[in-house]
Amino acid sequence: MKTAQELLQERTARVKKAIALEKTDRTPILLTADAFCAYHMGVKMSDFVFDVKLSSETIFNSLKNLGDVDGTGGAFCGARLFPLMAYAKMKLPGVELPDNAFWQIDEQELMTVDDYDTILDKGWNAFSQDFLVNRMHIPVAELIAETVKLPQLRQNFVDAGYVVYIGAGASITVNEYLSAARTFPKFLRDCFKMPDKVEAVLDVILAETLEKIRKQIRGSNSIVVFVSPSRGASQFYSPKIWERFVWKYLKATVDAIIEEGAIANIHIDGNWERDLKYFRSFPKAKVVFETDGATDIYKIKEVLGDHMCIKGDVSAALLTVGKPDQVYDYCTKLIKDMGSGFILSTGCTVPPNAKVENVKAIVAAATGK
Template structure:
């Protein structure tokens, strides 16, 4: 019988082979779940969000009770993390919301138009520190308990032989500024003051790149998310997307890959139109992780010889489908997207009302 260390290394090797476009002994399964895990085990979301150690424990218990996973994408959760990528306030269960109500990102114009000049003139770090303190209610201090618990979550996950795959999130200026300005106002900025927006983005990148490098060096993750949500192709014309989105992703992905860490392109919404641009990213170093909206079969056609693909069991299927339907779709993914260069997972996140038997069917599908 394999030791925990041997099991961990077996699973890690399986994942790394998939990323390198090699054929592993079987397709790896690396799910993500936060609110689902809490609901599955009857943990109130207010408790789950308030205690990072509990969130880690809950994720591990939930997934290991449903089958044998090779890794999990996130190892603990706190809704404040969403504020770091969208610079928006978040309503918490047990505070602004009922105890078991899902957290909510508030869409509000917290950043003013003159803040672009602050970023350009004083630097993104100056702007961000002031923004965290004065407009996000001292976000840095509120995240300290989560960061303090993170090493323990890493160890607890690895001690079960499970790979903590991509527990860290970074993103590009577009996502952060869009959240801070609010989406409608920011999109207007792209037309009214495009040069100023680009100047602020360019001024932000040195800090974003150095922050990503330091995260890679201090935390030493196997992979991290390079997230994309509002920057998806379906929201912008090609001209705007090619100016304000892709060049910044390319810089960030290359910086992460240069540190020996796998960039996981966690791209929600529909990116089908611009999949060919991803061929400019480092070959056999990245993972493309769509949420079920992008055509994953088209992604295989375009990217299959260039980067690993992860996904994309749809939220609707996990919630409304049957175990038989989930199993059949997973087998199709393994057959048509894999078996090389593929990691099985849900699309984006496992929804809170997913049926446990459907999640189990997804996990078990890799064993057939």
């Protein structure tokens, strides 16, 4: 039997080779699951959300139960930390929701047009700290204190031989801050009514955000840095608006990550088929295109398959209402068709109500066990 250290070396090498578009002994499998793990292990969701150590132990135990998985996307439940990155409130189980309910984003218009001038005058960091505490009423100090525990929680997975794919480095593209705090419809209206001011504000946010990202990378040993342009999909914007208010900032963020010697994992929500060609402007084998299924993975393969690793793509629908044989057949077909430079995973996270046997079918398809 292999030791945990031997498993870690083997699994890490497998993932790194896939990112580098090199042939691997088998397709690596990485699962990102949080709420699913709580349901899987019978842990009350309100406890899972509010106890970061318990959430990490629950994810660990669920992962072990699922089979020979190479690693996890995350090592703890980040639901309470989400507002620090997304600038939207959360409804949480045991507070606004029943104890075993799944947490929900509660998007409200908390930022006004006048706030644009404040950001331009005082800077993003100064504005955002006041905004989080006094307008969103987020217990920032308490949440930041929780993050002190996170390195050890990640290390627990590593010590057991698992790859922690997403470590300390994580970022959203800067337009996401405004689209959440203003609400998405109001942000889009601003892009049309006052484009120069919106762009100036985004430029300020970008400069301060990139400085933080670079420091994160330098202080982390993560394999990749997670980047989420969750509201950046082509389907939401006209081409000119998309280029100016999404692609400009996504490219700058990814370029900075690559300059720091890291790999950018771009978490692609929504349909980006119109603009896949833009991703070829990044250096080869320095980016992972992580799709949630809305973008046809075969079109991604056609345009980008020789240029960057593709990660995905088992849908939430298949995992919740499908049968294990259907999941297994879909995964084996993906493995065959995608070839080198492919990491098998779910489209976004494992849904809370996924069937355990369906998730195990993903692992079986990758491992042949």
